[in-house]
Amino acid sequence: MxxxxxxxxxxxxxxxxxxxxxxxxxxxxxxxxxxxxxxxxxxxxxxxxxxxxxxxxxxxxxxxxxVRITRAHIRRGKRSLLDIDLSKLLDKEEQxxxxxxxxxxxxxxxxxxxxxxxxxxxxxxxxxxxxxxxxxxxxxxxxxxxxxxxxxxxxxxxxxxxxxxxxxxxxELDEEWSIADVEVAEEQHHGTINAWLLEGEHKTRDALVMIPIERNRIRLISSTSDSLAALPLTLDVQDIRRTGTFKxxxxxxxxxxxxxxxxxxxxxxxxxxxxxxxxxxxxxxxxxxxxxxxxxxxxxxxxxxxxxxxxxxxxxxxxxxxITSNNLGIVFGIYVVTWCIQHSYFLQKKFAKNLAKL
Ligand SMILES: Cc1cc2nc3c(=O)[nH]c(=O)nc-3n(C[C@H](O)[C@H](O)[C@H](O)COP(=O)(O)OP(=O)(O)OC[C@H]3O[C@@H](n4cnc5c(N)ncnc54)[C@H](O)[C@@H]3O)c2cc1C
CATH class of the missing domain: 3.50.50.60 (FAD/NAD(P)-binding domain)
Structure with a gap:
């Protein structure tokens, strides 16, 4: 053999x-x-x-x-750009x-x-x-x-x-990215990938993603050097399981x-x-x-x-x-594209399928 x-x-x-x-x-x-x-x-x-x-x-x-991901919500600061229900857009075997x-x-x-x-x-x-x-x-x-x-x-x-x-x-890229795994008091944003486009630490914009990985545990990952500090919402954090930076x-x-x-x-x-x-x-x-x-x-x-x-x-x-570009044309383009996706079932389905496809 x-x-x-x-x-x-x-x-x-x-x-x-x-x-x-x-x-x-x-x-x-x-x-x-x-x-x-x-x-x-x-x-x-x-x-x-x-x-x-x-x-x-x-x-x-x-x-x-x-945790089954059922929703994706993208914001710029407090403004919602795209909020879609993946459970309705993807078949069971596409989860x-x-x-x-x-x-x-x-x-x-x-x-x-x-x-x-x-x-x-x-x-x-x-x-x-x-x-x-x-x-x-x-x-x-x-x-x-x-x-x-x-x-x-x-x-x-x-x-x-x-x-x-x-x-x-x-x-290798110059900038440092960071992650944090935190325990939260109660199930928050269960099943939702939350993403934010942030004003950048550098000459670029930053991005931050929050993903539930267990019932009361959340992963933050961002292009900033401190994901937890950059999070634009308040979490009832019970324990910080892990933080770190990487290139x-x-x-x-x-x-x-x-x-x-x-x-x-x-x-x-x-x-x-x-x-x-x-x-x-x-x-x-x-x-x-x-x-x-x-x-x-x-x-x-x-x-x-x-x-x-x-x-x-x-x-x-x-x-x-x-997502980290500071170019005004690109930022405007992101607004336009996310608006179009939000208002078209066909584009939502396409976006969801791309998200789930390798
Ligand atoms: C912060 C972060 C977030 C990520 N998020 C995602 C995500 O959400 N989804 C995704 O698909 N990917 C993600 N990735 C990428 C993903 O983690 C890697 O692509 C994945 O771990 C690669 O798996 P691997 O088995 O090839 O290598 P590794 O996971 O690196 O495993 C290699 C193994 O080899 C062992 N090893 C090394 N040298 C030797 C040696 N000489 N002899 C014997 N054993 C050895 C190591 O101990 C290790 O266990 C992320 C990466 C980072 C840094």
């Missing part, structure tokens, strides 16, 4: 492992961290990801535990679910365990050397093992990618395959969290790799996945620039 190592048990690596196992190839999967993460980055799970993860029964768990990434990962790894495969935590890969027929991996304890294929799902700072000298071209990189691996190494997820591409696409793209990569390995069509993987990532990266960058 083909022997495969998956490096990284984030959403990408776990999807690859679930899909391979389901189709009869039992992989090794390792992660450098000691246990599943308690920190969450991604929150939005798109219908396509749920469809993929439902092949192994995880999708239903995500729907049960997550977007919000759930903290760490919970998503736990549900995925539990399902993997029930299928007989456990993630080996505290197992760091320090290098990979590849030929045309195999790849040899060195672990932090000095041991080595040779595999038919190694999947680098080890994130933005991928050791696998660097070991085989694949360049990760792109750029946005927009990068893509020059090659997705080299010898017997395949890259996927953030190891292959990274971009801004606007639109909540990154994790979903990685989940789709994971499914594509598993199918390619099972059907012996690995040579088609890069041709299918790289253009898709390029398209998503362009789209998210365009959206990021639009």
């Amino acid at each position: 083909t022997n495969v190592l998956i490096v990284g048990a984030g959403p990408t690596g776990l999807t690859t492992a679930l899909e391979l196992t389901r189709q009869g190839i039992v992989p090794d999967i390792v992660d450098a961290k000691e246990s599943p993460s308690w920190k969450s980055r991604a929150v939005a799970i798109l219908p396509r990801s749920i469809e993929i993860l439902n092949r192994t029964g995880v999708g239903d768990h995500l729907i049960r535990e997550g 977007v679910i919000a759930l903290a990434q760490n919970r998503t990962e736990i549900l995925m790894s539990k399902q993997l365990e029930s299928m007989g495969v456990s993630v080996r935590y505290d197992t760091k890969v320090t290098s990979v050397a590849t030929s045309e027929t195999s790849a040899t991996v060195t672990f932090a304890d000095g041991t080595t093992k040779t595999y038919d294929w190694v999947v680098g799902a080890d994130g933005v700072f991928s050791t696998v990618r660097d070991s085989v000298h694949i360049s990760y071209n792109g750029y 946005i990189s927009v990068r893509q691996a020059e090659q997705y395959i080299k010898g017997r190494v395949i890259l996927a997820g953030d190891a292959a591409h990274t971009h801004s969290p606007v639109g909540g696409r990154g994790m979903n793209l990685g989940i789709e990569d994971g499914q594509a790799i598993a199918d390619a390995l099972v059907h012996n069509t690995v040579h088609t993987y890069e041709g299918k996945r790289k253009p898709k990532a390029t398209r998503v990266m362009r789209g998210t960058e365009k959206a990021r620039k639009l």
Whole structure:
């Protein structure tokens, strides 16, 4: 049987492992961290990801535990620009679910365990050397093992990618963005994505998004350095679970395959969290790799996945620039477009479908 190592048990690596196992190839999967993460980055799970993860029964768990997004409300300051009822615009199978990434990962790894495969935590890969027929991996304890294929799902700072000298071209933005996860006193804005276009800290405008991720827990993410301070409404905050800042990189691996190494997820591409696409793209990569390995069509993987990532990266960058632009023409354009969407059922439906589509 083909022997495969998956490096990284984030959403990408776990999807690859679930899909391979389901189709009869039992992989090794390792992660450098000691246990599943308690920190969450991604929150939005798109219908396509749920469809993929439902092949192994995880999708239903995500729907049960997550918050179904039923409404989207965009404002500029106090003025409402767009307020739409997604529950009426999207079919049941098109729903977007919000759930903290760490919970998503736990549900995925539990399902993997029930299928007989456990993630080996505290197992760091320090290098990979590849030929045309195999790849040899060195672990932090000095041991080595040779595999038919190694999947680098080890994130933005991928050791696998660097070991085989694949360049990760792109750029990093100057400004700092921030996130905050807060517990609120009672269920507030349940099921609603609230977004604000704000007057900027810099020469640009800023954007802030508030998403419910549990009954009494809310995620704030913004292009300001302090999401909680920038929030233009008062929340009855009971506990601040997490705050942090981050910088946005927009990068893509020059090659997705080299010898017997395949890259996927953030190891292959990274971009801004606007639109909540990154994790979903990685989940789709994971499914594509598993199918390619099972059907012996690995040579088609890069041709299918790289253009898709390029398209998503362009789209998210365009959206990021639009919502943070200070250009009066663009601001006026946003008013006009949101007014048109608000007043047309057809455009509302189109907007909702784009929101839910990868
Ligand atoms: C603030 C923020 C908000 C976001 N929101 C969204 C969202 O709403 N929706 C969305 O789709 N995306 C979102 N994203 C993007 C999303 O989080 C990532 O795209 C996603 O986590 C990528 O998954 P991955 O499995 O490829 O990589 P990761 O999640 O980074 O997982 C990589 C794993 O590899 C392990 N690893 C690393 N190096 C080694 C090594 N040498 N040996 C062994 N293991 C190793 C790490 O410990 C880690 O567990 C957001 C990102 C940020 C920063």
